Amino acid sequence: MTILITGGTGLIGSELTRVLQANGHTVHWLSTRKSNLPQSSTLKGFYWNPAEGKIDTACFEGVTTIVHLAGASIAKRWTAAYKQELLESRVLSANLLFSALKKYPEHQVRHYISASGVAIYPDSPTETYTESSTAIDRGFLGTLVSRWEESAHQFEALGLLVAKVRTGVVYAKKGGALEPIVKPIKWGLGSDFGSGKQRQSWIHLTDIVRLYTWIIEYAHTGVFNGVAPDAVTQHEQTRCIAKVLGKPVFLPAVPRFVMRMVLGEMHELLFNDKAIQPERALQMGFAFDFPDLQSAMEDLLK
Numbered sequence: 001m002t003i004l005i006t007g008g009t010g011l012i013g014s015e016l017t018r019v020l021q022a023n024g025h026t027v028h029w030l031s032t033r034k035s036n037l038p039q040s041s042t043l044k045g046f047y048w049n050p051a052e053g054k055i056d057t058a059c060f061e062g063v064t065t066i067v068h069l070a071g072a073s074i075a076k077r078w079t080a081a082y083k084q085e086l087l088e089s090r091v092l093s094a095n096l097l098f099s100a101l102k103k104y105p106e107h108q109v110r111h112y113i114s115a116s117g118v119a120i121y122p123d124s125p126t127e128t129y130t131e132s133s134t135a136i137d138r139g140f141l142g143t144l145v146s147r148w149e150e151s152a153h154q155f156e157a158l159g160l161l162v163a164k165v166r167t168g169v170v171y172a173k174k175g176g177a178l179e180p181i182v183k184p185i186k187w188g189l190g191s192d193f194g195s196g197k198q199r200q201s202w203i204h205l206t207d208i209v210r211l212y213t214w215i216i217e218y219a220h221t222g223v224f225n226g227v228a229p230d231a232v233t234q235h236e237q238t239r240c241i242a243k244v245l246g247k248p249v250f251l252p253a254v255p256r257f258v259m260r261m262v263l264g265e266m267h268e269l270l271f272n273d274k275a276i277q278p279e280r281a282l283q284m285g286f287a288f289d290f291p292d293l294q295s296a297m298e299d300l301l302k
């Protein structure tokens, strides 16, 4: 198969590219960086600039599946201008793919897979959400993710199969959210944020990439929660990482207002309480390599 990945240079995209190539597929990238357009027999880069409506439609040649991962990072201060960029980098880019495909009738694309986020589910200290939950968070991130998913729906009008991967925080050896979480714990400065009871839904990089590969190769459709079946409280997570690293945790909890002062509105990411289950993938026979936090941390930190 030839698979077009937007944002293929990122944390998930680069590992997904490696695995797809290893499985015998050819990968095309759409990248906003002209300096990063590889040209090998199994990996070809094409330029696009969604903000300016520019796209090299040669990227669609031979492609049967599109994986839309592109999006500005949420781990930067959410100013009004940056909030707009967070939205547009995901939605305008999807719209550009849609209009470019419409103008390219000879394309062979059958399957559109969009990244999405667990931020779509409302905060709740009691609920555990599955793909059949219909509640939507009405805050900034929930609204952003729901517009991102709407931008994926439009591809159904072109007769494509559509899948959405509501991803939890991805933990990897290098890059992503784990490094800044681990650093203070390594220095013996680990602590709870607020009550520490807020539950977090995470996934090992290997498993999110295996999930995408499985969806691509079996042409699965609909919503999939891209999370391990082991949501943990922030308190449990800090202790688990500290135990794997052999470090003590003795500092008092950091109050919410302090993190709000440090991070602004983005501090929400540390205090959101979202327990999510990957019910569909489990029911359909997907097996996680790292189903629990302990095994994931032992793999990533040792």
Ligand SMILES: NC(=O)c1ccc[n+]([C@@H]2O[C@H](COP(=O)([O-])OP(=O)(O)OC[C@H]3O[C@@H](n4cnc5c(N)ncnc54)[C@H](OP(=O)(O)O)[C@@H]3O)[C@@H](O)[C@H]2O)c1
Binding pocket: 006, 007, 008, 009, 010, 011, 012, 013, 030, 031, 032, 033, 036, 050, 069, 070, 071, 072, 073, 074, 085, 089, 093, 115, 116, 117, 118, 167, 168, 169, 170, 171, 176, 177
């Ligand atoms: N990692 C996580 O914990 C996590 C959790 C939930 C959801 N997700 C979602 O999954 C997707 C992939 O995640 P990731 O961690 O691999 O992301 P990442 O490492 O930040 O990479 C995203 C890629 O998007 C492209 N990009 C960045 N800013 C852009 C902009 N303004 N316009 C167009 N493209 C832009 C970049 O590719 P080029 O420079 O090549 O253009 C970048 O490599 C993202 O949409 C992310 O929101 C990730």
